[in-house]
Structure formats: structure tokens, C-alpha cells
Amino acid sequence: MKVIQANDLNKLELxxxxxxxxxxxxxxxxxxxxxxxxxxxxxxxxxIMLKEMADxxxxxxxxxxxxxxxxxxxxxxxxxxxxxxESLLLNEIKAASIPFSFTSFMFTTRFEDIINDAGKDFxxxxxxxxxxxxxxxxxxxxxxxxxxxxxxxxxxxxxxIPDKNGEIKNYRVAFNGDLGEIIPTKNAPKITEDDIEILLxxxxxxxxxxxxxxxxxxxxxxxGIVNLFDVTTDEIISEIRNDLLRxxxxxxxxxxxxxxxxxxxxxxxxxxxxxxxxxxxxxGKKMKKSESLILDADTESSCGSFFCNGVINKVFNExxxxxxxxxxxxxxxxxxxxxxxxxxxKNIGSIMLIPIPSKNKDSLAVLExxxxxxxxxxxxxxxxxxxxxxxxxxxxxxxxxxxxxLLAATIQEHYxxxxxxxxxxxDEAAEKYHYDLxxxxxxxxxxDQIVFENVYPLFGQCDIKGSSIARNKAIRADLTLQxxxxxxxxKEALKSEKLPIYDELMFRITTYFNNISRGLKAGxxxxxxxxxxxxxxxxxxxxxxxxxxxxxxxDIYESRLDKDLHAVYEKRKDYENSVTLLNDKLASYLxxxxxxxxxxxxxxxxxxxxxxxxxxxxxxxxxxxxxKFENLYLYNLRLWQLQLMxxxxxxxxRAKLExxxxxxxxxxxxxxxxxxxxxxxxxxxxxxxxxxxxxxxxIIKKRIDKAHINGTDERLTVPGKIAIVYSQExxxxxxxxxxxxxxxxxxxxxxxKLELEDLQGVSGLKALRVEVIYQDKEEERSTLTYDELxxxxxx
Numbered sequence: 080m081k082v083i084q085a086n087d088l089n090k091l092e093l094x095x096x097x098x099x100x101x102x103x104x105x106x107x108x109x110x111x112x113x114x115x116x117x118x119x120x121x122x123x124x125x126x127i128m129l130k131e132m133a134d135x136x137x138x139x140x141x142x143x144x145x146x147x148x149x150x151x152x153x154x155x156x157x158x159x160x161x162x163x164x165e166s167l168l169l170n171e172i173k174a175a176s177i178p179f180s181f182t183s184f185m186f187t188t189r190f191e192d193i194i195n196d197a198g199k200d201f202x203x204x205x206x207x208x209x210x211x212x213x214x215x216x217x218x219x220x221x222x223x224x225x226x227x228x229x230x231x232x233x234x235x236x237x238x239x240i241p242d243k244n245g246e247i248k249n250y251r252v253a254f255n256g257d258l259g260e261i262i263p264t265k266n267a268p269k270i271t272e273d274d275i276e277i278l279l280x281x282x283x284x285x286x287x288x289x290x291x292x293x294x295x296x297x298x299x300x301x302x303g304i305v306n307l308f309d310v311t312t313d314e315i316i317s318e319i320r321n322d323l324l325r326x327x328x329x330x331x332x333x334x335x336x337x338x339x340x341x342x343x344x345x346x347x348x349x350x351x352x353x354x355x356x357x358x359x360x361x362x363g364k365k366m367k368k369s370e371s372l373i374l375d376a377d378t379e380s381s382c383g384s385f386f387c388n389g390v391i392n393k394v395f396n397e398x399x400x401x402x403x404x405x406x407x408x409x410x411x412x413x414x415x416x417x418x419x420x421x422x423x424x425k426n427i428g429s430i431m432l433i434p435i436p437s438k439n440k441d442s443l444a445v446l447e448x449x450x451x452x453x454x455x456x457x458x459x460x461x462x463x464x465x466x467x468x469x470x471x472x473x474x475x476x477x478x479x480x481x482x483x484x485l486l487a488a489t490i491q492e493h494y495x496x497x498x499x500x501x502x503x504x505x506d507e508a509a510e511k512y513h514y515d516l517x518x519x520x521x522x523x524x525x526x527d528q529i530v531f532e533n534v535y536p537l538f539g540q541c542d543i544k545g546s547s548i549a550r551n552k553a554i555r556a557d558l559t560l561q562x563x564x565x566x567x568x569x570k571e572a573l574k575s576e577k578l579p580i581y582d583e584l585m586f587r588i589t590t591y592f593n594n595i596s597r598g599l600k601a602g603x604x605x606x607x608x609x610x611x612x613x614x615x616x617x618x619x620x621x622x623x624x625x626x627x628x629x630x631x632x633x634d635i636y637e638s639r640l641d642k643d644l645h646a647v648y649e650k651r652k653d654y655e656n657s658v659t660l661l662n663d664k665l666a667s668y669l670x671x672x673x674x675x676x677x678x679x680x681x682x683x684x685x686x687x688x689x690x691x692x693x694x695x696x697x698x699x700x701x702x703x704x705x706x707k708f709e710n711l712y713l714y715n716l717r718l719w720q721l722q723l724m725x726x727x728x729x730x731x732x733r734a735k736l737e738x739x740x741x742x743x744x745x746x747x748x749x750x751x752x753x754x755x756x757x758x759x760x761x762x763x764x765x766x767x768x769x770x771x772x773x774x775x776x777x778i779i780k781k782r783i784d785k786a787h788i789n790g791t792d793e794r795l796t797v798p799g800k801i802a803i804v805y806s807q808e809x810x811x812x813x814x815x816x817x818x819x820x821x822x823x824x825x826x827x828x829x830x831x832k833l834e835l836e837d838l839q840g841v842s843g844l845k846a847l848r849v850e851v852i853y854q855d856k857e858e859e860r861s862t863l864t865y866d867e868l869x870x871x872x873x874x
Contacts, residue, residue, distance in 0.1 A: 082145055083174075083194060083203065084182045092210060094292035095216045095261070097177050098141035098146070098667055100298045101158055103258045105132060105139050129156065141300050148184050153836075158244060159185055162304065172307035178256060178299060179213055180219075181205070185526045190307065196243040205252070206237040211285045218278075218292045224261040225297070227271055230279075237314075238307065246340070249314040250307040259301025267296040293333070315341045321466055323474035338448060341463065344455055348372055348427075349446040353478075354395070372447045372795070373421050373430075385421075387413045390432065394445060400433040400464075404457040425449070429456040431465065436516040444475040500681045502641045503704045504529055529759035530769060534683070534699035535713050536757075537720055537750040538780055541665055541727050543658060543742050544798050546690035552652035553740070555599045558607055561647040564636045565615055571632050572622050584615065608646055653739035658690060661734050661742055665692040667729050672723055679720055683757075683766070691744055692727075696720070717750075718817045722796045724748060724801050727824045745796035747784055748757055750805040750814065754803075764854050775841065782838045789834040795846055803847040804835070811847060828852050 110116065111125035132138060135154055137147060148155065159175060163185065167173075172190045181203050194201070215232070222228045236252035274291050281287040313338050322333045335349035350372035360390070362544045374385075386394075393401045403409045406428055410419035422430060433446040450456050464471075469545040497505055503572070508527040566588050573581045591607050623630040641648035666688055673684050682698035698716055700708035724746045735741040755776060758769035768777055783804050786795045795802050803814050821827045828850035835844045 081186070081191070081305050082148055082182065082184045084180070086198060091213070091439075092294055093179055093181055093214060094221060094289075094294060095179070095217050095297050095299045096143075096264075096295050097180070097288075098143055098298055099177065099302055100139060100141035100300045101155070102139045102141070103156055103260075103301055104162075104619045105140065106127075108132075110300070110302075111201075115591070117193070118435055120537045128158065142478065144610065145182075145184075156185065160242055163757055164185060172250065172309070175302050176254070176305040178254060178303050179217055181252075181305065188266050193242075193248075195239060197240050201241070203238055203240075206239055208236070213283060215282070215288055218288050218603075220533050221261055221292060221665055222270065225263060237310075247311075248309060251310045252305040252306065255304040255306070255570065256301075256618070259299055259303055262298045264296050264298060266293060268293070272680065282568065283869070291697070292666065302327060310690075312341065316467055318802050320470045321471045323467075342448075342450075342456070344450050344462060346451060348447075348449045350449075352445045352447065352476075354445065354825060356441045359787065372425060372427070373418070385417050385862070387416050387418060394432050394434045395443065397432050398436060399433050400458055400461055401836075402429070402458045402461045404429050404432045407453065426451050428453040431456050431461045433461070433468070434466065435472050437473075438476050442475075444471075444478075446622060459632040492839050497683060498683050500677065500683050501529075501702060504531075526761070530756055531683075531697070531701045531752040531758075532756045534697040534757060535754050536694040536768075536776060537698070537716060538691035538694070540691060540722055540784065541724070541731065541746045542689075542691040542693075542784055542796060543661065544796070545746045546658070546742070549654055549740060549742065553601050553654040554604055556650040557647040558595055558599075558604060559592065559650070561611070562607070562645075564609065564639060566592075567624070568619065568629070568632050568636050569669075571629055572618075572626075575626055575629060576739050580618070584618065587614075612645075650740075657738040657740040660693060661731060661744070662688045664726055664730050664734050665744075668727060669694060672726070676716065676719055680708070681706070682716065685766070699754060702809075704851070714813070717813070718820075720748060721801075721803075721814070721817050723828070728799075728801065728851045729854055731775040733855075741841060743798035745784075745798050746801045747796050748801065748803045749780060750803060753807075779838070779841055781845070782841065783844070786844070787834045787840060789836045795833070795835060795848070799853075800848050800850050802850075804844055805846070806844055811845065814847055818843060818847065825852055 100736040106874060109127045110121055111121040112129050116122050116125075124340050131154065135151055138154065138158070151674070156760065158593040160720060161174065162175070167408065168188040170189060171187050173187045174190050183203075190215040219230045219232050222230060236254070238250045240250055250753070270289060270291060278291060279286060282754045283403060319334060319341070320331055322337065331349060331351075332725055335347065338349055339345055339347045348410050349372055349474045351779075352371040352374050362874075390401065403422075406419065406422045410416075410423065413419055427449045429450045429452065431448040432445075433448070436443045437443070448484040452520055508529060508733050512524060512526050523739060566585055569581050569585050572578075573585075587610070591603075619633050619636075623633055626759055639647055639649075641652075666686060669692060671685055673686075676682070677684075680698065681703050683702055684694065686692060686694040686695050696716065698708070699712055702708075702752060728744065728746055731742075731744045735743075755773040759765070760767050768774065786804075787793060788795060795804075805811055806815070815830070818827055818830055830850075831848040833846045835846055
């Protein structure tokens with residue numbers, strides 16, 4: 080008799096000893112052989128069976144030597160024949176077995192075939208079961224059988240068995256122990272109610288279980304029947320569900336792998352497209368374009384121009400799945416439409432399209448399952464997906480929500496003023512608002528105002544110096560060139576046609592030319608371009624029609640014009656590119672350094688790009704949810720900002736080498752000694768100072784960069800120097816210490832102490848102005864560490 084031993088009973092530590100016995104089967108025969116069942120159809124057969132077993136008492140009394148299974152194979156097979164009816168041998172997966180070790184010794188034909196296909200080295204192993212768990216299960220079995228105390232630890236057992244092709248098949252195990260009994264030995268401690276209460280709280284303590292149920296203290300006498308059920312398809316569907324619920328960057332690959340097992344197609348492919356539902360129809364707009372098998376990653380496809388009417392009606396209008404089992408036949412029926420051509424290009428022989436609408440109906444996901452061979456995917460096997468489509472729908476909804484969250488996060492990061500340092504306060508306000516909504520009892524609910532009291536402001540700017548002059552100079556150069564080119568065309572035209580109108584137009588062009596040579600006034604650019612469009616270009620069109628050679632001259636003129644602006648855009652482009660380059664470098668550097676500053680102490684930060692870069696910072700206790708603010712952090716941030724301005728000056732200095740129009744910056748810091756309050760303006764969606772007294776700070780910020788040194792025409796802000804504006808002498812003393820320290824690092828040169836002229840509504844301002852020592856190479860720049868900053872402040 081063939082015996083399959085899954086676990087070595089000699090090595091498997093259990094509270095049970097095993098004695099293979101067929102006494103319960105024998106008892107059944109005894110029952111039918113009795114006089115009471117004399118007229119029963121089984122009576123005579125049972126008497127014969129008892130006679131056959133009379134000379135092998137060990138089969139009834141029990142044994143543990145597996146060799147006896149082989150010795151008495153014919154008797155055992157005869158005894159168990161009613162449990163293994165011949166008509167079910169090819170269908171049922173069943174075996175006689177010993178519990179926990181799953182040592183089996185009589186099988187249906189199908190079970191034996193499965194084991195043979197798995198290979199001679201294969202051993203049955205319960206999935207995800209360790210020795211301790213086996214031990215506890217055996218103890219619970221004893222509690223139920225011996226002490227009539229039931230504990231629910233039911234969980235399915237699974238065998239994972241390879242088939243002859245190496246594919247893993249999954250089988251659920253059902254064990255019937257009715258043909259066995261558990262008998263305590265003299266070494267078995269009696270289990271009390273107190274013991275049971277201890278065990279109920281000690282699942283993870285295997286030593287307590289072994290104390291209450293010592294190894295080998297009970298005997299399992301008999302055998303069991305193991306039934307296996309092929310649940311491979313169920314397992315695959317479960318894995319697909321788990322994949323969809325998990326959702327990560329490997330989702331499509333994992334789904335494809337499981338669907339290949341599901342359909343038994345080793346080269347099955349999976350993709351999906353997400354179409355946005357628009358008021359005027361469905362427009363192909365994929366959230367993840369690379370996931371589609373039938374749409375190119377770099378294009379957006381209109382359904383009407385790509386799919387045939389049949390696909391559009393079924394999939395997009397009616398929301399029904401379709402299967403194209405023969406792509407070539409489909410191509411003939413559609414006269415090789417774009418969808419067929421794409422399927423042909425991708426070597427797709429059959430395809431299923433499964434539409435999955437989002438709950439809010441604003442998008443439609445279309446699942447694409449393909450095979451390179453015709454008829455492998457068809458209208459019958461597409462219904463295999465019916466049970467998991469709801470999970471696909473949930474996954475689409477989740478993906479849609481994640482996409483919207485991604486958009487919201489992008490907007491939050493790049494388009495709003497809610498800085499990460501204060502987001503906690505907005506979260507609190509939103510939580511309170513929604514709580515109040517659910518408990519308002521009909522009262523009107525308002526959002527809390529976001530105000531941060533007693534915060535210290537820091538303002539800095541790096542302004543591109545002379546930007547208006549440089550811009551006007553570039554505009555004038557472009558206009559001058561365009562007028563010169565227009566005159567050249569008219570001069571050549573006059574040689575061909577002696578028309579007075581050409582002279583008159585050249586006169587007007589020359590007049591404009593002379594006017595802008597003396598200076599560019601407001602409106603000159605628009606007026607000149609309108610003149611060219613209205614009076615000159617119609618003449619050029621006439622010239623092109625009558626003279627091929629002159630047409631080439633006009634082509635030269637037009638080749639110098641920008642295609643979008645229809646004007647010469649060369650010097651202005653150089654200027655604007657230079658401004659963009661400088662702004663980007665300054666902003667990027669500021670953003671990078673700001674992340675480091677946040678690690679010192681969290682503070683609110685915002686920056687703006689204009690002709691240059693400016694920034695606001697606010698620091699104080701009310702801005703942080705955790706942590707304690709001290710003035711040390713304010714002083715540290717001031718010193719850090721001053722060093723930052725030096726570094727940004729150097730960034731701008733080195734950027735000149737990359738500019739067509741070399742530009743310089745003038746830097747300024749505004750010092751404000753007193754704390755103030757900032758409030759989030761709901762209408763403007765940004766923070767602003769709160770209170771009439773604090774408005775003075777905002778007025779100074781807007782006007783200070785235009786200030787002159789008192790008694791002179793010299794502007795405070797000049798290239799090569801950093802201006803520090805203050806109103807209280809204690810601020811000057813503080814910043815002079817910082818300047819002296821940075822001078823020792825060879826970052827600053829000469830220091831000036833200045834008084835400023837009165838501004839409109841503001842008087843009494845003073846300034847420190849210090850020379851920047853530029854470093855030719857970035858590595859030459861002396862950068863202070865956080866420890867150096869703190870050490871200097873504490874000194």
C-alpha cells in the first residue's frame with residue numbers, strides 16, 4: 080500500500096500519540112451483522128467482512144508501525160471500500176489519513192494522480208502553519224473531544240501542489256475525524272475551568288499549552304478522511320481582489336500575472352485606459368497613459384475617431400463588456416478601422432474590453448485583456464470576471480480619488496499660500512467645521528478665522544536692478560530693427576515701381592524711427608505695430624504678388640518676426656530669458672535653503688517672483704503645534720537670512736556668465752523689532768498682517784526699495800551691497816554683530832550706517848549697508864553651519 084508521509088511523526092511534537100485503528104469501521108460492520116439487521120441488504124456482506132477481519136486483531140486494536148499498512152493492504156482496502164466508492168474515484172480527491180501529520184495511506188484515483196504529477200520529491204505541507212500552531216490545534220481538539228469544551232479556532236487549511244507543468248494548484252483541506260477518538264493517558268493532567276481560562280489568554284505562549292497538555296499525553300486512536308477541493312480559481316480571484324485593494328506601482332504586473340493563471344494563457348496581456356467623460360462626449364485622457372495596450376502613450380484619442388460604432392455603443396454608451404474573439408474578422412467587418420490597425424500592430428488575436436465607470440460618472444475606465452491568438456478570449460470566458468468586477472470598480476474609484484488627491488496636493492504645494500508649517504492649524508479648523516456641521520442643530524456654521532498672534536516678521540528681497548530700463552532698451556532695439564527691415568523692403572520696391580506711396584510710407588517709418596531713437600514712450604510699441612499691420616503689410620502683400628524677387632526680400636523680413644507675436648522679438652527674448660534664468664536660480668536656491676532652515680525651527684515662509692525674488696518669514700510660538708519658541712530661534716533666523724542674502728548675491732553674480740543680458744540684483748532686508756499678528760484672508764487666500772498698527776509694516780515693505788539716502792539722490796539699494804533697514808537702534812547693534820562675524824568669514828566688506836529720507840507716511844528709518852565680497856567659484860563660498868550660527872548668537 081502506498082503511504083505518503085507529509086510530516087515525520089517522530090519529529091513532530093504533539094500532545095497526541097497516534098494509533099491507526101479501524102475499530103469504528105469494524106463496529107459499523109458489527110452493527111449490520113447483528114440479528115437486528117438480518118433483513119438489511121448489508122447484513123450478509125457485514126458478516127463476511129467480520130469473518131475476514133477475525134484473523135487480524137491489530138487492525139482493530141490499533142498499531143503505529145506503518146509496515147502493517149503494507150502487510151494488510153488487501154484487508155484494509157476491503158475494509159474501507161465503502162468509504163471510497165468506485166464511481167467517485169476519478170472525481171473526488173480523498174484519502175485515509177492521520178491527523179496533523181497528514182500521513183495518508185489510501186487514495187482515490189484523482190488524489191493519487193495529483194500526487195504523482197507533483198513529483199517524487201514533493202511532500203504535502205499545510206500553508207502558513209508552524210509547529211506551535213499544530214500543537215495548539217491538537218490541544219483544542221482534545222478540549223472538544225475529551226472535555227466537551229469548544230473553542231473556535233476554525234481556519235481553512237490549504238495545500239499548494241504543483242501540476243505536471245509546474246503550475247501551482249491550490250487545494251482546501253477538509254478533515255473528518257469521526258472515525259477516530261482521543262483517549263487520555265495516565266500522564267495527562269486533568270484540565271479544569273481555571274486551566275481553560277488561562278489558556279484562553281495564552282494563545283502566544285506555547286509553554287503553557289505544553290504544560291497543560293504534555294507531549295504524548297493523549298492517544299488518537301483511529302484514522303480520518305481527508306477531502307481536497309480544488310480552489311485554485313477562488314485563490315486567484317482572491318489574489319486579484321487583494322491586488323486591487325492593495326494598489327501600488329506593481330498593480331498592473333501583479334494583476335496580469337494572476338489573470339494569466341485565471342485564464343490559463345501564459346502570454347495574456349493586461350492594460351487599461353481611463354477616459355474622461357466630457358459634456359460633448361468621451362475624450363481619451365488617460366490618468367496613466369503607459370498602462371494602455373491599445374492607445375499610444377503620447378496621444379489623446381477621441382472615441383469616435385478610434386473605435387467603431389459597435390464598440391462605442393456597447394462599451395461607452397451602454398457600459399457593457401465585449402469580447403472580440405477574432406481580430407482579423409473584426410478588421411474585415413470594420414474595413415480595417417484605426418482600432419483594428421492598432422490591434423494588428425500589437426499582435427493581438429483576441430481581446431476583451433470591460434468598462435468600469437466611476438461612481439460620480441466623470442470618468443470611465445476600460446480594462447483591456449488580450450491574447451495573441453484568436454478565440455482564446457471570447458464571449459463565454461469574459462463572464463469569468465463577473466464576480467470580481469465590483470472590486471475593479473472600487474479600485475477605479477480609489478484610483479480616481481488618489482488622482483484627485485494628487486491634483487489637490489499639487490495645487491496645495493504650488494498654487495496656494497498654505498505653507499506646510501501652518502497646515503496643522505488649517506486641519507484643526509477644518510475638523511472643527513465638519514464636526515460643527517454634523518452637530519449644528521440647524522444653526523449656521525462658519526469656518527474659524529486663522530490668526531497667528533505674536534509672530535516676528537522677516538522680509539527680504541533681491542531686486543533686479545534697472546529692469547525697467549533694460550526692458551525698454553530691448554523693446555526699442557527690436558522696434559528699431561523691425562523698422563529698418565521694413566524700410567529695406569520699401570527701398571527695393573521703389574526700384575521696381577516708382578510709386579509715390581512708397582516714399583510716403585518710408586517717411587512715416589523714418590519718423591517713428593527717429594522718435595524712438597530719442598526715447599521710448601508709453602504706447603509707442605502698440606502704435607508702431609498697429610501702423611505696420613494696418614498700412615505696411617497690405618503693401619507687402621501687393622509687392623509679393625507682382626514681383627517674385629521682392630517676395631524673397633519680404634520673406635527675409637518675415638523670417639525675423641516671432642510667429643506668435645508677429646514682431647521682432649530678439650533683444651526682448653534675450654532680456655526675458657535672462658530674467659527667467661536669474662529668477663529661477665534665486666528661487667530654487669532660496670527654496671533649497673529654506674528646507675534646511677525649517678529644521679532649525681518651524682516657521683511660516685512664502686516667496687514671490689517679480690523682477691527678482693522676495694520672501695516673507697514669520698516665526699513665533701503660535702505658529703507651532705509642538706515645541707517651545709525662544710528668542711534664540713528668532714536671532715538665529717535673522718543671522719541665517721543675512722547669510723542667505725550673501726549667498727543669493729553670489730548665485731546672481733555667477734549667473735551673469737549664462738545670461739545674454741547680464742543683470743545684477745540689489746538686496747534688502749527689513750528688520751521689525753516688535754511682534755505682530757498675521758491673518759489668513761479668505762477672500763484673497765493668503766496671509767496678511769492684522770490690525771491697523773501693523774499696517775505700517777506693510778507700507779514700509781512696499782516703499783522701502785525706492786528710498787534715497789537722506790540729503791542725496793542716491794538710492795539705498797544698489798548692486799554689490801546689501802541694505803538692512805531698521806527703526807530702532809537695538810536692531811542696528813544686533814545686525815552689526817552679525818556683520819562683523821560674517822566679515823571675519825570674508826563674506827562682507829565695508830559697512831555704512833545711513834539715514835533715509837522720509838517716505839510717504841513713514842519717517843525715522845535708518846539703514847546699514849554692507850559691501851558683498853563675491854566668490855568666483857561656488858566652492859570658495861564660506862557657508863556657516865547651524866552650530867556656528869547658534870554659537871555666534873549665544874556669544
